[in-house]
Amino acid sequence: MHVEQISIFLENKAGRLEEVTSILSEAGVNIRALSLADTSDFGVLRLIVDDNGKAEDVLKSKGFTVGKTEVVAVEVQDKPGGLSKILSLLHKSDINVEYMYAFVRQSGNNAVMIFRFDHIDAAIKLLKNGGITVIDGSKVYAM
Amino acid sequence: MIYDIEFETMPREALEAIQLRRLQTTLEHVYATVPFYHKQFEKAGITPGDIKSLDDLKRIPFTTKQDLRDNYPFGMFAVPMDNVVRIHASSGTTGQPTVVGYTARDINMWAKLMARALTAGGASRGDIIHNAYGYGLFTGGLGTHYGAEKLGASVIPVSGGNTKRQIIIMKDFGPTILTATPSYALYLAEVAEDMGVDFTDLKFKFGIFGAEPWSENMRHEIERKLNIIAVDIYGLSEVMGPGVAIECHEAKQGLHIFEDHFIPEVIDPDTGEVLPDGETGELVFTSITKEAFPVIRYRTRDITSLNKEPCICGRTLIRMNRVSGRTDDMLIIRGVNVFPSQIESVLMEIDEVEPHYQLVVEREGKLDTLTVLVEVGERLFSDEVKVLQNLEKRISNNIKEYLGVSAQVKLVEPKVIARSQGKAVRVIDKRKI
Numbered sequence: 341m342h343v344e345q346i347s348i349f350l351e352n353k354a355g356r357l358e359e360v361t362s363i364l365s366e367a368g369v370n371i372r373a374l375s376l377a378d379t380s381d382f383g384v385l386r387l388i389v390d391d392n393g394k395a396e397d398v399l400k401s402k403g404f405t406v407g408k409t410e411v412v413a414v415e416v417q418d419k420p421g422g423l424s425k426i427l428s429l430l431h432k433s434d435i436n437v438e439y440m441y442a443f444v445r446q447s448g449n450n451a452v453m454i455f456r457f458d459h460i461d462a463a464i465k466l467l468k469n470g471g472i473t474v475i476d477g478s479k480v481y482a483m
Numbered sequence: 484m485i486y487d488i489e490f491e492t493m494p495r496e497a498l499e500a501i502q503l504r505r506l507q508t509t510l511e512h513v514y515a516t517v518p519f520y521h522k523q524f525e526k527a528g529i530t531p532g533d534i535k536s537l538d539d540l541k542r543i544p545f546t547t548k549q550d551l552r553d554n555y556p557f558g559m560f561a562v563p564m565d566n567v568v569r570i571h572a573s574s575g576t577t578g579q580p581t582v583v584g585y586t587a588r589d590i591n592m593w594a595k596l597m598a599r600a601l602t603a604g605g606a607s608r609g610d611i612i613h614n615a616y617g618y619g620l621f622t623g624g625l626g627t628h629y630g631a632e633k634l635g636a637s638v639i640p641v642s643g644g645n646t647k648r649q650i651i652i653m654k655d656f657g658p659t660i661l662t663a664t665p666s667y668a669l670y671l672a673e674v675a676e677d678m679g680v681d682f683t684d685l686k687f688k689f690g691i692f693g694a695e696p697w698s699e700n701m702r703h704e705i706e707r708k709l710n711i712i713a714v715d716i717y718g719l720s721e722v723m724g725p726g727v728a729i730e731c732h733e734a735k736q737g738l739h740i741f742e743d744h745f746i747p748e749v750i751d752p753d754t755g756e757v758l759p760d761g762e763t764g765e766l767v768f769t770s771i772t773k774e775a776f777p778v779i780r781y782r783t784r785d786i787t788s789l790n791k792e793p794c795i796c797g798r799t800l801i802r803m804n805r806v807s808g809r810t811d812d813m814l815i816i817r818g819v820n821v822f823p824s825q826i827e828s829v830l831m832e833i834d835e836v837e838p839h840y841q842l843v844v845e846r847e848g849k850l851d852t853l854t855v856l857v858e859v860g861e862r863l864f865s866d867e868v869k870v871l872q873n874l875e876k877r878i879s880n881n882i883k884e885y886l887g888v889s890a891q892v893k894l895v896e897p898k899v900i901a902r903s904q905g906k907a908v909r910v911i912d913k914r915k916i
Contacts, residue, residue, distance in 0.1 A: 377868045
């Protein structure tokens, strides 16, 4: 049920993001979802791609610092209250969301969101028991 | 004005006779009381009795900062601890400070020399001295303080920091003399401007600045912005503290060394050979009146040259030119000595950090700033921004705690720090001083 995300350390300077995307494009890696968290000096780019191994290799060979993290892809009903329902479920059980971002593609009529939890397995169990659809990694990479 | 007419304007032959007598007494003293110096004489195959002229001084081996460190903390003291009334310390490369001690007579002698220095810098009885040098283990604050009291001036022991309050004190107390590091003086000017306080409305006449390298350009800027006459003061805790040498405000061309207490030499830092006056090399000091912590041929690592020409102020004391650099990699940031290796040991205490770092020193605005660039390797990296920010904060706090200097820590991508011939460039000093 885990989804593998790669993250890249970027300094806040012009052209760095473009460099990452062009390296991935040359390697034929497709970006499925992306989020960039930044401070005044640096940023952390998080990516879900169709080929993690390849993406990691090409980025490292170009000198980038690449990390890997397990995240969770969750279906969110595309209507008012959809996200709120999930968050309140987590909140009640004291599971922290470190960060989250939206997936580009939809799963059927539902939106897909990527969550980074402090306790990933407890979160997955809780969501499933709460009737929320958690999407498997293999499906996510191919979406 | 000259505080001590007799000694400061003494004919050179008479001065040299006093120097020789005092030197011989000091050498006998350290030979008998400090094992390190005893061994140094043995190593050179001489005894104090062999030093029959000032020229013979060069037969004695040098003393280095490492020697002081090897004898940490009190191994170089030449009197029993019962006679030591004060201890100061300065930072060293491995986080181990250099410790110096003073007898009551040393403190009194220091106060007198600082009174001379303050007088040369324009101060006299009746002046109010705003002393913004830091008080504490650093010799700047207390050294200046005792000199000001000895002179009979009124001293405001304001120390460093709390700059807005300092401006208010300047407005309300009307100090006439400012003592501070040159970069802090410029910072005071900037804060005063922000607060709508104009230095031309204040009562300052003279400023005595030291404890870090500065330049003629900076002097002009300080004089213009603070509406004062600015002079350079020199000292280091190993030799005494501030007041080893001072510019006279009349000439402002080189710093008069108080040679009746300290014998200066300039040497070739590579060969150790003594250079003739006027040639540039490493400054070496021998103290000839100190009791608790005499230093014999102590290598300061400061680069300068000496000048015996008579000065318009009337002093016959030799002058050293402005210190133009260092023979080691020590940085002086806002009066604090920082060695890159100290930063490295702070970084290495944190497991995830790899030894790829660089120090960037700038004079941005008016204060020296230290930025530590740290490369983000895989072990350090996290997908969570807050983890990285906490790490920056932790490094910065540790540097502040261990070295006493504020540093901004900036994480950079790997391989950003230039490696020249396999060896990283550790320091980029962008200060235009």
